[in-house]
Amino acid sequence: MLIDKEFKIAEIDKRIYGSFIEHLGRAVYGGIYEPGHSTADENGFRQDVIELVKELQVPIVRYPGGNMVSAYNWEDGVGPRENRPKRLELAWRVTETNEMGTNEFMDWAKAANTDVMMAINLGTRGIDAARNLIEYCNHPGGTYWSDLRREHGYENPHNIKTWCLGNEMDGPWQVGHKTANEYGRIAAETAKALRLVDPSIELVSCGSSNSNMPTFPEWEATTLDHTYEHVDYISLHQYYGNRNNDTANYLAKSLDMDNFIKTVISTCDYIKAKKRSKKTINLSFDEWNVWFHSNEQDKQIEPWTVAPPQLEDVYTFEDALLVGSMLNTMLKHSDRVKVACMAQLVNVIAPIMTENGGGAWKQTIFYPYYYTSVYGRGTALNPIVQSPKYDSKDFTDVPYLDTSVVYNEKKDELVIFAVNRHLENDLHVNIDVRSFEGFEVVEHVVLENEDAKATNTLENEQVKPHSNGQSYKEVGKVVGILPKFSWNMIRLQKQKINK
Incomplete structure (x- = not known):
């Protein structure tokens, strides 16, 4: 591997490490x-959860949905709690109490040191x-709605x-599902109205729900025809x-993510060319994660209960290894992927889990x-x-080594994130770092486990990293061992010369 400080992709937008909280489960x-x-404070916010969110340094959180937002009346979640209606929440067929709403979530975000990406209802409303x-x-x-916010105790916007x-x-x-033309029209007109109220905002247009949708990528092309100059x-x-319990194939799925991103970029740039526009549309990968374990048990949930699991x-x-590769993939496209949200943050397909009335813990x-x-x-x-490569059920030429590289010039730090997809063999790497003269290895973190199915619970954390990775600096290069079936972070820093 060759790393050179001149081989720049882009400055990373910190919002690429965002997350998502939906009124779900x-x-x-x-x-x-x-x-x-x-651990709850006077607002009812769990401080054990907030501390874990702060540890992750989450820069932005999408809210309040998700599917839930498409039938949500935001007015139900503001004002005195005792006056808020309970509603049938149609997306997940539960009862929404509206105890938490816009203002409370803004309070929580402030406590968690994060910004908010607000989703609006273009399903049942407009x-x-x-x-x-x-x-x-x-x-x-000085206007009806802004003064109502002030009446609700929020003087400042x-x-x-x-x-x-x-x-x-x-x-x-x-x-409120729409055709591409229907959505493109309402999204463009809504965007124009929102910008009239606040010209400083940024807007995200809906792309495809996943790359397997029969309308992908025609949906992007058609909707952007309407929204391109407004979002x-x-x-x-x-x-x-x-x-299908095929680990080798599973770990290759970040290649599908890579192809998805490239296809969307191509479609955006096609519309840019078609419109002779000077504007470039960037990407918001605002839902991504692993999700399949809970599918069957979710079918057993009693409808219209309040906050069921x-x-x-x-x-x-x-x-965890696939999540590492998905993060690598977005970093490799950080010239266009500017916002991303791991879906979701707590309990629901999430890195953080809690017990009601009990503790909180870190998932793998x-x-x-x-x-x-x-x-x-x-x-x-x-x-x-x-890198040596392998073939799997759905993919060919899958590199065993999946990696991304970040250079933090302010900190004089070079960081290599690497997944070894090989299920049986270590990878011996030679990394040419001649352009980083004076940099030394300060840390090699490894996440590894003999059991692919190992999990973490509140009482038993089976999967956690260690800092005993084997890598060291030689003249002009880093030599290291990436253990079989592992995620790694190798961190180098420039050493200060004492005069």
């Missing part, structure tokens, strides 16, 4: 919000509700910068699972997310990699 109720819990919501959130005062124009509107499962990003959503995937060691996928978020800040570099 125990993400909100029992996750971030549980009044009466031993321009009018959207322009009222942004007036409520972002206008200083929330100044939410990033807004999603609906959610997965290509999906037949979506309440800044188009969204991508993708989840993967190992339903839903989508509570218990993640395995091999899931927490660790690659944590290290990449904390140490993957700076400039993404394009390494020249030569």
